[in-house]
Amino acid sequence: MAAQNDQLDSSFNDLDYLSGFGNSLESEAIAGALPRGQNSPLLCPYGLYAEQISGTIKPSVTHEPFAPRSPSHGKLVSEFNDSNSVTTPTQLRWRPVDIPDRPTDFIDGLFTVCGAGSSFLRHGYAIHMYTANKSMENCALCNADGDFLIVPQKGRLWITTECGKLHVSPGEIAVLPQGFRFSVEMPDGPSRGYVAEIFGTHFQLPDLGPIGANGLAASRDFLVPKAWFEDGMRPGYTIVQKYGGELFTAKQDFSPFNVVAWHGNYAPYKYDLSKFCPYNTVLVDHSDPSINTVLTAPTDKPGVALLDFVIFPPRWLVAEHTFRPPYYHRNCMSEFMGLIYGGYEAKADGFLPGGASLHSCMTPHGPDTKTYEATIALGDEAKPHKITNTMAFMFESCLMPRICLWALNSPFRDHDYYQCWIGLKSHFKLEDAAVQNAQI
Ligand SMILES: O=C(O)Cc1cc(O)ccc1O
């Protein structure tokens, strides 16, 4: 490899970021590299090419034609229909999927669980998971279908993008908008995580409404990489293009991470979930989980999300004479849940870090029997209580998901999930009601 930034090997240590959500930013790895006063000068500084999305040493078009990737991947879906997925209103749950022993990088380890709509029609979403153990080598992924929101559950991800480097640990998330080329290193080896992909829109911060100016995720905690580039020949470098859920490859002889400077408000970013400032009830009742929305991808209907990313972080539970765990419910949104670490307040067992559950539109769900009974046994004596060591999350959509067959038939599927509610007994006391009514 020829001339590169000095700190290539240590470049993920002590990374410095730009900050702010949706801000127009600019970054130069070499001072003076950004064209000033215009975007397309006849000659750019230092002999660079200007390119929309990036300002590069060589434009990204200089590659050989794309061809279907071999071996084909086969487990990524971006248009959900009866050729690749099925529907069921049944409550679904999965144990954490084992991380393979065979060398598997982020691309090979990625598989779709469920989703709705179509990347071709620019409306919908896909929920994927990955289990992998090795860095992508001499290749970069470019997703033409949509934006990726990556939630690592195990193992750090060192992500090189055309805008620079992001160092993402479990407990943090990264968003890689449509069209950016990126490469994922896995410094910890065995790694697992969740990915929400949205078609046709981008994530926003939720409107804070009556909360006012402060709270939930703060704009300044979203971190954007600083420009970083590498120069020189990289023979046999592969660009993997995800297009319509299929993967295509094209060869080029240089690294795509050759962007010396960039500006604009379209950039990858990361966010540390521990920075989230949760709001909740301070007297009675249980809030709708949308109160804990970190990011939302809207539809054209105000207030109806294509995909909300909601978290259940450590927090105080203080509500009086209230059933504090999530209430029993069925609702118009479909809820995919994952657990990054710890336990989840509605499930005493069976919902494990790295596992997942899906409760689709109008499918009833809620706390398992053990959680219900423990809550009732504690009764109204429950003091303010802090739930700690927990980070669960939900991808919630107004579109009804179809489920990929490999997820439905997975050996990690918990076929006994329904048993967690079967023991819920009727506590209805008809005699008490009769006595009370007689007294009136
Ligand atoms: O179903 C779930 O566990 C998610 C959820 C949590 C909560 O606190 C209230 C409603 C809800 O859907």
Ligand SMILES: [Fe+2]
């Ligand atoms: Fe729910």
